[in-house]
Amino acid sequence: MSSVSIVRCQEYDRDLTMSAVRKAVESLGGMQAFIRPGERVLIKPNLLKANRPEQAVTTHPEVVRSVIRLVQETGGIALVGDSPGFGNLETVCERSGILDVIRDEGVSLVSFDEAVALKNNGQFHRFEVAKVATEVDAIINLPKFKTHGMTVLTGAVKNMFGCVPGKRKVQWHFNAGVNHNLFMRMILELYMLLKPRLSIMDAIVGMEGNGPGSGKPRSIGLVLASEDAVALDAVCGRIAGIMPEKLPLLKAASEAGIGETQVERIRVLGEQLSNLVLKQFRLPGYTPTEWPLPEWLRRALKHAFTTKPVIRHELCSQCGICKSHCPQHAFMQEDGRLTIRYRDCIRCFCCQELCPQGAIAVGKGWAIRMAR
Numbered sequence: 001m002s003s004v005s006i007v008r009c010q011e012y013d014r015d016l017t018m019s020a021v022r023k024a025v026e027s028l029g030g031m032q033a034f035i036r037p038g039e040r041v042l043i044k045p046n047l048l049k050a051n052r053p054e055q056a057v058t059t060h061p062e063v064v065r066s067v068i069r070l071v072q073e074t075g076g077i078a079l080v081g082d083s084p085g086f087g088n089l090e091t092v093c094e095r096s097g098i099l100d101v102i103r104d105e106g107v108s109l110v111s112f113d114e115a116v117a118l119k120n121n122g123q124f125h126r127f128e129v130a131k132v133a134t135e136v137d138a139i140i141n142l143p144k145f146k147t148h149g150m151t152v153l154t155g156a157v158k159n160m161f162g163c164v165p166g167k168r169k170v171q172w173h174f175n176a177g178v179n180h181n182l183f184m185r186m187i188l189e190l191y192m193l194l195k196p197r198l199s200i201m202d203a204i205v206g207m208e209g210n211g212p213g214s215g216k217p218r219s220i221g222l223v224l225a226s227e228d229a230v231a232l233d234a235v236c237g238r239i240a241g242i243m244p245e246k247l248p249l250l251k252a253a254s255e256a257g258i259g260e261t262q263v264e265r266i267r268v269l270g271e272q273l274s275n276l277v278l279k280q281f282r283l284p285g286y287t288p289t290e291w292p293l294p295e296w297l298r299r300a301l302k303h304a305f306t307t308k309p310v311i312r313h314e315l316c317s318q319c320g321i322c323k324s325h326c327p328q329h330a331f332m333q334e335d336g337r338l339t340i341r342y343r344d345c346i347r348c349f350c351c352q353e354l355c356p357q358g359a360i361a362v363g364k365g366w367a368i369r370m371a372r
Contacts, residue, residue: 002231037075039137050095061097081110145203147211149349156229184252214358230259310363322351
């Protein structure tokens with residue numbers, strides 16, 4: 001039976017955060033159950049882009065500090081690394097406060113620029129991942145509790161997609177993103193290939209609404225931990241008020257038999273889950289885009305019944321990040337402003353995820369709007 005430990009923590013005070021992270025891990029047997037002396041341990045936070053800690057876009061630096069110290073207490077050698085969706089790694093770490101923690105604790109920041117190919121026995125036969133992720137003895141996964149335009153919630157499993165370096169993420173969106181079910185399966189197989197030994201969720205302050213990069217911070221007051229990232233995501237879904245079958249990654253995990261998706265079969269430690277469900281937690285709009293119909297009819301219905309990225313022109317600074325990162329090159333300049341060719345858009349929501357101004361939202365097709 002998969003176990004998920006939950007500990008309350010209302011603020012990012014250094015001592016309080018350390019106590020909560022320690023307690024969450026101790027409920028699972030302590031860090032010594034996961035890390036042995038002398039092992040090199042990659043600590044993988046969520047470093048989407050360069051935002052201040054209070055914006056709740058990245059894993060909070062005090063959570064990273066706490067995990068570094070627990071690894072060091074066991075005699076492990078801690079490394080911190082990620083491949084940001086946008087921006088230079090050191091710049092993102094500096095802006096998010098994590099670079100100061102790395103310097104304070106005397107650990108190394110490792111780049112994911114160099115990639116190696118790994119064979120996989122699943123539906124996807126080959127992955128190119130950060131070389132350092134294959135060279136360490138263990139990975140500890142530090143996701144952030146946030147919404148996401150494509151996956152509804154982005155959690156522990158999705159955070160491992162950050163081990164795909166740089167523009168290769170865009171290639172995966174192009175290759176598998178047309179079929180969202182296939183994309184979810186790809187993320188799950190990547191997670192199983194790299195298999196972090198432990199995932200610790202920063203849910204002290206999470207994000208709701210237009211996540212993962214432009215939503216509103218939401219006080220949740222929790223630290224969660226589990227060996228099973230799928231189970232951890234299922235519990236987070238329940239806290240957000242979402243049944244597992246409504247979360248694309250968990251639906252794909254259930255179909256593939258990966259991890260535990262049924263909350264009733266998960267051993268929840270530390271807190272009563274029913275007492276933690278958030279009231280009126282704001283989700284991004286999401287409707288799947290796959291239709292088992294003729295192509296001409298599927299295209300017509302897709303625009304009417306599915307969600308899509310929508311540009312808020314009053315917020316757009318014309319920086320061009322969305323255009324340069326779109327795997328389908330669906331953005332164009334028209335009458336002095338950016339527009340989207342929806343016939344080319346595959347609804348991967350890379351643009352919405354990376355927009356530094358929060359100028360791209362998840363919009364609904366006309367049929368969905370009329371039904372409300």
